[in-house]
Amino acid sequence: MALFGTGAIKGLMVTLGYIRRKPFTTQYPEDKLEQSPRFRGNTFVWYEERCTGCATCAKGCPLGIIRIVTHPEPHSQVGSDYHVDVFDIDTGRCMFCALCVEVCPYDALHMGGDFEQASYGREDMVISVEDLKAMPKKPRTQFRPQMEMIGHDGKDELEEHEAGRWSL
Amino acid sequence: MQSPNQPNTVDSPDYDIEPVLLNLGPQHPSTHGVFRIRTLLDGEEVVDVEPVFGYLHRGSSKLAEERSYTQVITLTDRLDYLSGMTNNLAYVRAVEALAGVEVPERAQYLRVMTAELMRIASHLMAMGFLINDLGAWVTPLMHMFREREKVLDLFEMICGARITFSYMRIGGVSHDLPPGFDAAVNGFLDDFEERVAEYEKLLLENEILVSRMKGIAQLTGERAIECSVTGPNLRASGVNFDLRKQAPYEVYDRMNFDVPVTQNGDNWDRMWVRLQEMKESAKMVRQCMADLPDGITRTEADFFIRPPVGEVYSAIEATKGELGFYLVSDGTIAPYRCGIRAPSFINLTVLRELCIGWKLADLIVNFGTLDINVGEVDR
Numbered sequence: 423m424a425l426f427g428t429g430a431i432k433g434l435m436v437t438l439g440y441i442r443r444k445p446f447t448t449q450y451p452e453d454k455l456e457q458s459p460r461f462r463g464n465t466f467v468w469y470e471e472r473c474t475g476c477a478t479c480a481k482g483c484p485l486g487i488i489r490i491v492t493h494p495e496p497h498s499q500v501g502s503d504y505h506v507d508v509f510d511i512d513t514g515r516c517m518f519c520a521l522c523v524e525v526c527p528y529d530a531l532h533m534g535g536d537f538e539q540a541s542y543g544r545e546d547m548v549i550s551v552e553d554l555k556a557m558p559k560k561p562r563t564q565f566r567p568q569m570e571m572i573g574h575d576g577k578d579e580l581e582e583h584e585a586g587r588w589s590l
Numbered sequence: 591m592q593s594p595n596q597p598n599t600v601d602s603p604d605y606d607i608e609p610v611l612l613n614l615g616p617q618h619p620s621t622h623g624v625f626r627i628r629t630l631l632d633g634e635e636v637v638d639v640e641p642v643f644g645y646l647h648r649g650s651s652k653l654a655e656e657r658s659y660t661q662v663i664t665l666t667d668r669l670d671y672l673s674g675m676t677n678n679l680a681y682v683r684a685v686e687a688l689a690g691v692e693v694p695e696r697a698q699y700l701r702v703m704t705a706e707l708m709r710i711a712s713h714l715m716a717m718g719f720l721i722n723d724l725g726a727w728v729t730p731l732m733h734m735f736r737e738r739e740k741v742l743d744l745f746e747m748i749c750g751a752r753i754t755f756s757y758m759r760i761g762g763v764s765h766d767l768p769p770g771f772d773a774a775v776n777g778f779l780d781d782f783e784e785r786v787a788e789y790e791k792l793l794l795e796n797e798i799l800v801s802r803m804k805g806i807a808q809l810t811g812e813r814a815i816e817c818s819v820t821g822p823n824l825r826a827s828g829v830n831f832d833l834r835k836q837a838p839y840e841v842y843d844r845m846n847f848d849v850p851v852t853q854n855g856d857n858w859d860r861m862w863v864r865l866q867e868m869k870e871s872a873k874m875v876r877q878c879m880a881d882l883p884d885g886i887t888r889t890e891a892d893f894f895i896r897p898p899v900g901e902v903y904s905a906i907e908a909t910k911g912e913l914g915f916y917l918v919s920d921g922t923i924a925p926y927r928c929g930i931r932a933p934s935f936i937n938l939t940v941l942r943e944l945c946i947g948w949k950l951a952d953l954i955v956n957f958g959t960l961d962i963n964v965g966e967v968d969r
């Protein structure tokens with residue numbers, strides 16, 4: 423064992439070395455850190471035009487918190503066109519695992535990047551179809567490698583045709 | 591008991607005190623979650639210890655029975671919330687063994703790399719909280735938290751989440767590496783080597799740490815094997831057992847790494863083994879990034895996969911020890927049974943004998959060096 427006290431002095435020298443380092447922390451509400459393009463935030467981006475109302479996302483959700491109600495459009499061929507009446511995502515129970523985004527076969531649902539979604543009640547945390555339509559269309563690249571290929575970093579708005587696969 | 595005509599004074603040599611029952615936790619800062627230890631104290635000395643758990647029980651095994659195999663991955667994130675990647679890995683390996691799914695080589699490398707990064711983060715937390723419990727309030731903990739944040743940033747780049755990764759998938763991993771990841775991980779590793787040297791300077795020569803931990807609560811190798819202790823706790827007791835070496839999975843057989851083993855099995859060794867393992871993990875991450883082959887990262891496996899009827903037990907060396915999943919399939923989309931061998935839970939077996947005879951302050955340290963994660967203990 424070393425001479426008593428030398429270890430503590432060595433430790434303090436390390437501490438002293440920190441004087442000339444920049445702080446690692448940020449003052450949160452004023453300074454915000456950048457999230458990576460794949461970041462899974464607490465919101466969703468939904469392209470109404472791309473969605474067929476197939477409800478694969480509702481089946482893929484481990485918690486079963488997506489509720490979808492559709493009706494067929496009049497004057498269209500059977501099964502070709504459905505209108506989405508209800509698209510509720512209960513984000514109060516959501517764990518933002520993005521499995522719903524992964525399974526969506528038409529690239530209609532994407533993760534959004536916002537994370538400051540505090541509210542006063544659980545009812546306010548349910549995202550309805552109107553909320554989804556109104557949300558800024560800034561999809562994150564989670565499960566959408568084609569967006570990474572076009573250099574999208576999750577901060578810009580994307581049009582409906584840009585959010586899909588190459589073949590579409 | 592004292593007879594009434596004998597005055598109970600401190601001066602009388604044969605004074606007699608009844609042991610005191612003390613509840614440590616469930617809301618105690620040193621219990622790392624919601625964990626309760628009932629201790630019987632004779633003065634400062636611990637006479638008996640009884641861990642009481644179940645405060646964080648979420649019924650993961652039962653929940654798994656009503657979810658499809660892919661959806662269960664999200665539950666495994668929450669077992670040991672400090673090492674989600676290794677939990678994911680242990681689970682998907684069990685499903686792959688059950689369904690006979692091949693994993694592409696690139697995905698295997700990515701799995702090893704993320705698992706080793708996770709080991710760094712988890713061991714950092716184990717050491718940070720241990721020193722926190724020793725009384726060096728939050729300063730060393732913040733040093734460790736800083737490095738862990740960088741690892742979590744890397745994970746955020748790969749899979750978009752910082753704690754609940756759900757990165758592994760049946761038949762590979764969910765994402766390939768993002769652009770710019772090479773530079774980020776190499777920057778972290780260069781920095782990390784410097785930081786580990788700093789930790790060694792701060793910790794290994796600190797007289798307080800040495801006198802509080804050396805020779806305290808020794809666990810012999812035989813007793814550790816008898817109690818099924820695994821992970822760094824076992825290797826600190828002189829038993830060279832590491833599933834990464836003994837039963838290599840993924841591409842661990844191609845990795846150059848040493849398994850640190852020490853002989854004393856005391857608190858000091860348990861901390862020292864973790865410190866050395868972090869260095870080895872950093873080496874492995876470097877090697878993975880250098881050897882990373884090209885190719886696909888995921889084979890096509892159905893989201894609602896239906897493995898054939900059968901059962902499987904598959905284990906990996908997770909950060910806390912041998913983490914195993916026992917799955918029974920009845921041919922439907924959900925597992926019929928999902929049993930979890932949680933290393934934290936089984937390592938707790940030795941807590942009682944480690945603490946008896948030592949002081950109450952040592953109990954906190956013994957508990958810290960065992961590196962228990964309550965999320966995994968209660969499941």
Ligand code: SF4
Nearest residue numbers: 483516518519520522
């Ligand atoms: S992110 Fe996960 S929990 Fe949330 S709605 Fe999608 S699948 Fe369900």
Ligand code: SF4
Nearest residue numbers: 473474476477479526
């Ligand atoms: S979001 Fe995708 S999965 Fe969900 S209903 Fe629309 S098209 Fe189907």
